[in-house]
Amino acid sequence: MSSSLLVALAGQPNCGKSTVFNMLTGARQHVANYPGVTVEKKTGFFSLGDMRVELVDLPGTYSLTSYSLEERVARDFLLNDNPGVVIDVADASNLKRNLYLTIQLLEMEVPTVVALNMMDVATRRGQSVDIAKLEQLLSVPVVPTVAKKGEGKEAVRIAVEHAHAEKTVAPFVVDYGPLESRIDEISAMLAGDPTLGAQYPVRWLAVKLLENDHEAEVLLRRVHSAPQGVLDAVVLARAGFLEGEGRDIERHIAYARHAAAGRIAREVVAVEEGRGRSLSDRADRFICHRFLGPVILVLILLALYQVSIVFGGWLAAEVWPLWGGIETFVSDMLPAAGFAEDPLVRSLGEWVVKSMTAILNYLPIFLLLFAFIAAMEDSGYMPRMAFILDRLFRRFGLHGQSTLPMILGGVYVGGCAIPGVMATKAIPDERARLATILIVPMMNCLAKVPLYLILIDAYFPQMGGLAMFFIATVTLFMALPVAKALSLTILRKKEQAPFIMEMPPYHVPTMGGVARRSIERTWLFVKKIITVVAAVAVVIFVLINFPGLSDTRRAHYAAEEKAAIDAFMVEVDKTEYKGVITHDDVLGIILFDEALRQAKVGVTDQAVSDTINERFDTANPVYSAVVRRQGDSGRTLNRELRKVVSVRKQLRREMRTERFEGSFLGVVGRAIEPVTQYAGFNWRINIALLSAFAAKENSAATLGAIYGIDGSGQSVEESMKQEEAGFTPLHALALMLFMALYPPCIPTSIMVRHQSNSTKWMMFSIGYQSLLGLLVATLVFTGGSMLALSGFQAMWAFYALCVAVTVVMAMIPSREEARAASEDGKEPCKENCS
Amino acid sequence: MTLDEMKPGTLCVMVDLHTAGPLGQRLMDLGFCPGANIEVVRNAPLVDPVVLHLDGYNVSIRHDEARYVEVERQ
Numbered sequence: 001m002s003s004s005l006l007v008a009l010a011g012q013p014n015c016g017k018s019t020v021f022n023m024l025t026g027a028r029q030h031v032a033n034y035p036g037v038t039v040e041k042k043t044g045f046f047s048l049g050d051m052r053v054e055l056v057d058l059p060g061t062y063s064l065t066s067y068s069l070e071e072r073v074a075r076d077f078l079l080n081d082n083p084g085v086v087i088d089v090a091d092a093s094n095l096k097r098n099l100y101l102t103i104q105l106l107e108m109e110v111p112t113v114v115a116l117n118m119m120d121v122a123t124r125r126g127q128s129v130d131i132a133k134l135e136q137l138l139s140v141p142v143v144p145t146v147a148k149k150g151e152g153k154e155a156v157r158i159a160v161e162h163a164h165a166e167k168t169v170a171p172f173v174v175d176y177g178p179l180e181s182r183i184d185e186i187s188a189m190l191a192g193d194p195t196l197g198a199q200y201p202v203r204w205l206a207v208k209l210l211e212n213d214h215e216a217e218v219l220l221r222r223v224h225s226a227p228q229g230v231l232d233a234v235v236l237a238r239a240g241f242l243e244g245e246g247r248d249i250e251r252h253i254a255y256a257r258h259a260a261a262g263r264i265a266r267e268v269v270a271v272e273e274g275r276g277r278s279l280s281d282r283a284d285r286f287i288c289h290r291f292l293g294p295v296i297l298v299l300i301l302l303a304l305y306q307v308s309i310v311f312g313g314w315l316a317a318e319v320w321p322l323w324g325g326i327e328t329f330v331s332d333m334l335p336a337a338g339f340a341e342d343p344l345v346r347s348l349g350e351w352v353v354k355s356m357t358a359i360l361n362y363l364p365i366f367l368l369l370f371a372f373i374a375a376m377e378d379s380g381y382m383p384r385m386a387f388i389l390d391r392l393f394r395r396f397g398l399h400g401q402s403t404l405p406m407i408l409g410g411v412y413v414g415g416c417a418i419p420g421v422m423a424t425k426a427i428p429d430e431r432a433r434l435a436t437i438l439i440v441p442m443m444n445c446l447a448k449v450p451l452y453l454i455l456i457d458a459y460f461p462q463m464g465g466l467a468m469f470f471i472a473t474v475t476l477f478m479a480l481p482v483a484k485a486l487s488l489t490i491l492r493k494k495e496q497a498p499f500i501m502e503m504p505p506y507h508v509p510t511m512g513g514v515a516r517r518s519i520e521r522t523w524l525f526v527k528k529i530i531t532v533v534a535a536v537a538v539v540i541f542v543l544i545n546f547p548g549l550s551d552t553r554r555a556h557y558a559a560e561e562k563a564a565i566d567a568f569m570v571e572v573d574k575t576e577y578k579g580v581i582t583h584d585d586v587l588g589i590i591l592f593d594e595a596l597r598q599a600k601v602g603v604t605d606q607a608v609s610d611t612i613n614e615r616f617d618t619a620n621p622v623y624s625a626v627v628r629r630q631g632d633s634g635r636t637l638n639r640e641l642r643k644v645v646s647v648r649k650q651l652r653r654e655m656r657t658e659r660f661e662g663s664f665l666g667v668v669g670r671a672i673e674p675v676t677q678y679a680g681f682n683w684r685i686n687i688a689l690l691s692a693f694a695a696k697e698n699s700a701a702t703l704g705a706i707y708g709i710d711g712s713g714q715s716v717e718e719s720m721k722q723e724e725a726g727f728t729p730l731h732a733l734a735l736m737l738f739m740a741l742y743p744p745c746i747p748t749s750i751m752v753r754h755q756s757n758s759t760k761w762m763m764f765s766i767g768y769q770s771l772l773g774l775l776v777a778t779l780v781f782t783g784g785s786m787l788a789l790s791g792f793q794a795m796w797a798f799y800a801l802c803v804a805v806t807v808v809m810a811m812i813p814s815r816e817e818a819r820a821a822s823e824d825g826k827e828p829c830k831e832n833c834s
Numbered sequence: 835m836t837l838d839e840m841k842p843g844t845l846c847v848m849v850d851l852h853t854a855g856p857l858g859q860r861l862m863d864l865g866f867c868p869g870a871n872i873e874v875v876r877n878a879p880l881v882d883p884v885v886l887h888l889d890g891y892n893v894s895i896r897h898d899e900a901r902y903v904e905v906e907r908q
Contacts, residue, residue, distance in 0.1 A: 063863035067856040094891050097865055248854065254862035281875075281892075290879045387894050391880035394896075400883075498857045498899050499883055500864060503892035 004052045005164055008077060008110075011089030012101050013060035014380075014504040016117040018042075019147035020089050021057050022516065024156065031524060037757065039073045040425070048161050056083070062097075064104045066215035068428070068497075075215070078108055079200070085163045086110045087156065092122040092129055092144070093505075095269055099261035106138065106172035109201040113159040114142040115152065121505070126272030134268045139170045148510065171203070174260045178245055179252055182237040183207060189230050196223045209234045210241075210249050280505035284384070293388050300381070301407055304372050309414040309446070312365035319364050321602070323357040328598060339587050340561050340651045348541055355537035356530055359747065362416060362446070366525060369408065369419055371518035378509035382426075383501050390499060395810040396480045397487025399432035400499065406436070406479075409443030412472050417441045417748040418525065421755050431494035435487045437756055438765055439479040441744035444472060447696035451739050454703065458720055459732035463792060470795050475740050477802035481809040482772070490764075492815060536746045543665045544691060549658060557651055564647040571640045575633035580622055590645060592616070592623040665690050679738065679777035680731040682724075689738065696745055729791025734781035737798070741773035835907065838900035840874045842884070846905040848872055853902040865889040866903060 009024075011017040021029070025044025034041045042057040058077060059070035066072050078086065088105050090098035095116075105112055114134075122129060135142045141159040145152030176183060186206035191197045196205075200223070208216035209230070221227045241249050286292050330353045334346040376382055386400030393402050402424075409420030420440040427433040444452075452471055460467040549557075565586050572581045581589070599612050617624045625634040626641060660666055669686035676686055692699035703720065720727070743766040744752060753762035784794035840846055848870045851858055865888050866872075873887040883896045 063859070065859050065863070067859050094889075097889050097891060100863065100865075250854065250859065251851070251862065254859070255867050258862070258865065258867045284876075284885075284892075288876060288878070288885065290877075293879050383894070387878050387883060387885070388880075390896070391878060391882045394882075498860060499894070499896045500860050500899065501894050502864070503885055503894055 006083045007053055007055045007160060008058050008083040008086045009055055010058045010086055010105055011060055012062050012098055014502055015089050015091040015098060016147050017060055017089045020115055020117055023147045023150055023153050025055055034073050037069060039070055048157055066213050078110055085160050086112045087115055088112055089115045089117050092116045092119050093125055096261050096265035099264055100257055103174060103257050103260055107204045109171045111163045112140045113163050114140060115156050116142055116144045117147050119144045120146045128270045130268040137264050138172060174256055176256050186233060189233060193224050210237060211253055283506055287384055297385060297388055307372055308365055308369040312368040315364040316361055323360050327353055327357055336591060339648060340557055340655060351541045352534055352537045355533055359533055366522050367518055370521045371514050374514045374517040375509045378507055378513055380504045380506045383503050396484040397435050398483050399427050399429050401427045402432060402436040405440050406443060409440040410445045411443055411476060414446050415443055416445050417744055418751050421748060421751040424755055429497040431487055431491045431496050434491055434494060435483045437752055438486055439483045441748055442475055442479045442741055444475055448739050451699045452736055455732040455736050459729040470799060471736050471740060474799055474802055477806045481805045484809040532750050533747060544663045545659055546663060557655055560651060564644050568640050568644050577633060589623050589626055593627045596627055678782050679774055680734040680781035730781055730784045730794055733791045733795055734777040737780055738773040738777040741769055741776055743769040835905055836901050837903035837905050838897040842874050842876045844874045845908040846872050847908055848903060848905050850904040864893055
């Protein structure tokens with residue numbers, strides 16, 4: 001009979017834990033979140049004899065206190081999910097600090113196997129570890145591994161099997177010296193409770209209570225029958241210890257653990273003398289250099305931009321036929337098109353598929369972006385980047401690690417807010433993290449670009465380059481002051497975390513690791529986004545298509561349709577096809593024509609083209625004669641058919657525009673016109689902007705639909721200028737700025753909800769950006785009109801204003817800084833006064 | 835003397851830690867203990883934060899946080 005075993009994988013950050021995880025589980029893993037929190041939980045499986053092992057990757061933590069979310073999650077898992085064995089991954093090249101966590105795991109009395117990873121790095125640095133001695137000192141199995149190369153896999157598996165079979169745990173006891181008597185006292189009180197004593201490690205809980213650990217207190221209140229007595233004793237013990245020893249217990253315990261870790265490390269690690277600075281340290285001399293550092297940073301970001309946006313964009317265009325193929329395939333499966341109106345199932349189906357392919361189109365870009373980021377993470381460059389920029393970002397309530405999300409969002413031109421918001425996960429500081437989440441959608445994502453291009457082409461044709469530079473850079477000068485304003489106001493009370501960041505040695509990232517992570521994250525993205533996008537697409541479809549046309553209007557269009565077909569039939573009756581082609585065949589011929597064109601898309605080979613022609617000839621010789629202009633009658637009728645086709649196109653466009661204008665969204669667009677007119681938006685622009693909420697590309701597409709891009713042969717720019725005679729460059733500028741500040745699209749909103757773990761923040765993000773956008777557009781349009789500025793003047797006046805606001809905002813001290821400054825100010829006074 | 839006053843290149847020994855709570859705990863967890871040898875490696879291009887070398891690895895902290903670490907020059 002097969003059984004199952006739960007194994008937890010613990011370890012400090014940068015110890016190669018995920019490499020060990022991949023080594024043990026291979027491809028059999030899946031990623032989710034720990035319940036209720038945004039901490040990622042990776043689970044994998046492997047078999048051990050006839051036993052199925054479930055391996056859970058705990059968050060990488062330096063310690064197991066209850067101060068950080070990750071540490072709480074890791075600890076709760078160890079306490080409540082009762083893993084049969086814990087594999088503790090320790091970095092052999094950095095043993096002392098890693099043992100600090102190992103000791104805490106051992107104190108929790110869980111059966112532990114130590115995987116001593118990165119043995120190769122230790123060797124390279126001239127360190128050798130006495131494994132047998134370490135096993136003896138810790139009294140748990142220690143397995144040396146080089147997970148990157150798969151070395152030690154079998155040994156770890158065997159050690160896990162043994163640890164599970166033996167089940168006995170010899171607890172590792174740290175000598176806490178003068179605290180021991182108090183630990184014994186509290187332990188005795190805890191052991192007195194029958195359930196607690198059996199379920200939880202008593203000495204560990206006693207130490208945690210003495211450490212004033214909040215979660216330990218919660219646990220005690222839950223499981224102990226008389227918690228108050230214990231807590232009173234703890235308070236007494238803490239006060240007594242502070243008085244007797246002159247330092248608090250937390251400090252004493254941490255120092256004692258470090259002393260124990262240091263003692264063990266000294267006994268087992270032998271260091272070869274005379275080693276110089278490591279290669280990493282020498283590299284840092286350049287990479288973190290005062291002048292070279294920022295230059296290298298900019299070069300790396302340029303490379304990221306080139307690879308993901310430029311090359312990725314090219315790749316996306318190459319891959320497009322695949323998504324186009326899916327669109328065609330689905331269209332073929334759906335009921336056939338009508339003359340002027342399609343069956344509902346068809347138009348809805350096509351709409352939903354198009355919404356999804358619009359997102360899938362970005363897949364190559366995402367794959368490359370995620371791969372580049374994975375390479376940056378694995379190499380160890382990320383902390384350096386945060387290190388270089390922290391000072392700058394901190395002025396605006398952000399964090400050094402806000403850099404990456406903002407770059408992904410499109411700090412210059414071209415990014416995507418979805419991975420940007422996703423990447424905020426790495427920021428440890430809650431306030432800075434939320435501020436970053438809220439400003440990433442203000443960056444210039446790829447989908448905003450088409451609208452910019454249309455407007456610049458139409459209204460700033462002479463200064464296109466400058467206008468593009470304006471919109472590409474002004475967003476940063478809007479986002480930074482907003483971030484500062486948010487962190488001074490509504491985010492004021494959010495938790496801040498100290499900036500304490502390990503600078504791990506550089507590693508050469510492995511292709512496999514990078515590819516794996518890139519695919520993993522892209523897949524996660526696809527799974528999350530696609531389902532939601534499909535659902536939302538349906539809602540938007542209803543909003544822009546219903547209530548639909550009135551019966552009189554429909555009758556009007558039906559009459560026009562009939563007139564066109566009748567005219568065609570008059571010509572048919574003059575040819576030999578009289579009686580062969582009837583009224584009902586006309587639509588069939590049009591669709592036949594479309595099918596033939598579709599079949600020949602991309603076909604350049606004459607032979608292939610001939611085969612296709614032959615196939616269509618056999619399928620329906622009569623239709624084929626008309627469509628392929630065979631014989632005199634065929635030629636005449638084809639000419640007539642073109643007329644019908646063009647009437648059909650026009651009818652469809654007119655109906656779509658009319659349906660649009662009368663739709664729920666159109667009604668809203670008109671209803672808000674009294675407000676938006678001050679920003680220079682009429683109701684037509686409002687509809688385009690409202691439809692962009694699903695995905696920003698829609699704004700350009702909707703403008704196309706409203707101003708009509710098919711049939712007339714004009715570009716959107718031309719027809720827009722023609723139909724909006726009163727439109728000036730100032731209108732265009734206001735519209736561009738509104739687009740820049742436009743609320744996050746639906747997939748991004750969902751990601752915001754996911755990363756902030758709250759619907760409230762998602763709603764706030766949508767609301768404040770809409771308001772801000774409207775405010776800025778109104779300021780520019782109304783202000784510009786009053787001062788009689790041209791669009792170009794208004795543009796640079798606004799730019800100067802944004803830069804000024806940014807500088808002013810940078811000067812305002814944060815709450816903490818203000819407090820620190822006032823404390824500093826008091827000190828000399830105290831000295832002078834006394 | 836406190837750690838934020840040390841110039842890059844200085845070697846010092848930690849004497850005491852003047853903060854408790856999450857910041858104190860985090861510093862202790864990363865090895866900031868009395869007696870620890872700390873080398874100030876370099877400042878960031880905009881002066882803050884600073885990279886330190888202790889216990890065989892590099893860690894960067896802000897000067898605001900380094901203020902709480904009392905050290906003695908070696």
